[in-house]
Amino acid sequence: MNAFGKYLIIANYYFYEMDIEILAFGIAKDIVNGSSFTMQLPAESTVGSLKAQLCATYPDFERLASFAIAVNEAYRQDDYTISDKDEVVIIPPVSGG
Amino acid sequence: MNAFGKYLIIANYYFYEMDIEILAFGIAKDIVNGSSFTMQLPAESTVGSLKAQLCATYPDFERLASFAIAVNEAYRQDDYTISDKDEVVIIPPVSGG
Amino acid sequence: MIDIQLKDVPLSTEECNQLVAFAGAGGTVVFVGTVRDQTKGKKVVRLEFEAYKPMAISEMRKIAEVAKEKWSADKIAIHHRVGVLDIGEIAVIIAVATPHRKAAFEACEYAIDTLKETVPIWKKEIFEDGEVWVAAHP
Amino acid sequence: MIDIQLKDVPLSTEECNQLVAFAGAGGTVVFVGTVRDQTKGKKVVRLEFEAYKPMAISEMRKIAEVAKEKWSADKIAIHHRVGVLDIGEIAVIIAVATPHRKAAFEACEYAIDTLKETVPIWKKEIFEDGEVWVAAHP
Numbered sequence: 001m002n003a004f005g006k007y008l009i010i011a012n013y014y015f016y017e018m019d020i021e022i023l024a025f026g027i028a029k030d031i032v033n034g035s036s037f038t039m040q041l042p043a044e045s046t047v048g049s050l051k052a053q054l055c056a057t058y059p060d061f062e063r064l065a066s067f068a069i070a071v072n073e074a075y076r077q078d079d080y081t082i083s084d085k086d087e088v089v090i091i092p093p094v095s096g097g
Numbered sequence: 098m099n100a101f102g103k104y105l106i107i108a109n110y111y112f113y114e115m116d117i118e119i120l121a122f123g124i125a126k127d128i129v130n131g132s133s134f135t136m137q138l139p140a141e142s143t144v145g146s147l148k149a150q151l152c153a154t155y156p157d158f159e160r161l162a163s164f165a166i167a168v169n170e171a172y173r174q175d176d177y178t179i180s181d182k183d184e185v186v187i188i189p190p191v192s193g194g
Numbered sequence: 195m196i197d198i199q200l201k202d203v204p205l206s207t208e209e210c211n212q213l214v215a216f217a218g219a220g221g222t223v224v225f226v227g228t229v230r231d232q233t234k235g236k237k238v239v240r241l242e243f244e245a246y247k248p249m250a251i252s253e254m255r256k257i258a259e260v261a262k263e264k265w266s267a268d269k270i271a272i273h274h275r276v277g278v279l280d281i282g283e284i285a286v287i288i289a290v291a292t293p294h295r296k297a298a299f300e301a302c303e304y305a306i307d308t309l310k311e312t313v314p315i316w317k318k319e320i321f322e323d324g325e326v327w328v329a330a331h332p
Numbered sequence: 333m334i335d336i337q338l339k340d341v342p343l344s345t346e347e348c349n350q351l352v353a354f355a356g357a358g359g360t361v362v363f364v365g366t367v368r369d370q371t372k373g374k375k376v377v378r379l380e381f382e383a384y385k386p387m388a389i390s391e392m393r394k395i396a397e398v399a400k401e402k403w404s405a406d407k408i409a410i411h412h413r414v415g416v417l418d419i420g421e422i423a424v425i426i427a428v429a430t431p432h433r434k435a436a437f438e439a440c441e442y443a444i445d446t447l448k449e450t451v452p453i454w455k456k457e458i459f460e461d462g463e464v465w466v467a468a469h470p
Binding site for chain 4: 023025026027030063064065070073074075089091092093094095096097
Binding site for chain 3: 357358361362434444
């Protein structure tokens, strides 16, 4: 593989987008106005980039005390990579108990 | 009052005895073979002297992990003076809960 | 609300919980002590609890007063059973409700620790081949 | 015995106590969280609890596993209510039974503290003039 071929592959990743179904609970439901919605994300997006895009689209997320992202029923750090079959959930500050 | 008079008063205290009704619970009941009994004590006896007399009469008390004396429904220290109207209770090691 | 009871009928955790519940409670902590089926590997058939009743009640009340003073635990129920208990039956329930739950945990633990040291109640374990007053001997 | 439940019907302290009871228990510690009638002086009419159910259950299970690992608390029940609750109703019960009671106190307090931080359940307080998701904003 030469440098040109490598560039093409990178370009290919960059332009490929995936539709991610996102679930919302608690106040996140009010912010996105629904309990689920679809977001287009670049392939290989991370939890960190999803959070940035959520804040850009819905500025009210920045006003929360905190918010986390769960992927496949577990909390994930910002560097976690999202795939298009994943179950992605917005977790605003919890208040059980 | 002269020295002789004082001596007489002391002697009077010393020889006056009181009958004390003593309640027993738990293993103390087994040791004295009953839930109550009467003991003759010198007037102005203390909790400490009662314990000593109990151990002398029923040596099994010395084999207990500990035992306390309650007078009028409260634990009392060895220097507490017992009167003949008091409710006196032997409290072997407690094991509630 | 301090509720101290010595009862010769089964104790109820629901009842104790409801006794201490109040509108501003951050949480209720309940300790439940039950009758074990064995002591040091020896099978216990049943238990008998005996109390010096007036003093048992006054000592339990003292515990509640200290809990109230130290942890603002002014909602506390201490119920202790007396008489014959079968295996698995409840011997004691201590329920504490406080505005902040940490205080309820601390007050409840203080209460059971102190009850076991100071309250004149005695437990006799009955085995198949004999019986023993618990903790009597070193 | 780990028993984790999300229920839309009233919770029972008796049930939780019986679930964790075992013959060798030195004691059972139960935490009961109820719905308060006011927040910062404002009258609450009712509450609504919503959960991300599969993850709420798995996070509660994680808490129980840590309690088991750290305090040998292998008898633990965590029941949480969802749906609409009236004032005074029970929102959560955590029951822990251990051979030595100190471990039960520590494991139970760990469990409620952690539940309030990690389990994806949300509480909405409904006032006479509005509603608010608890803890959402700083």
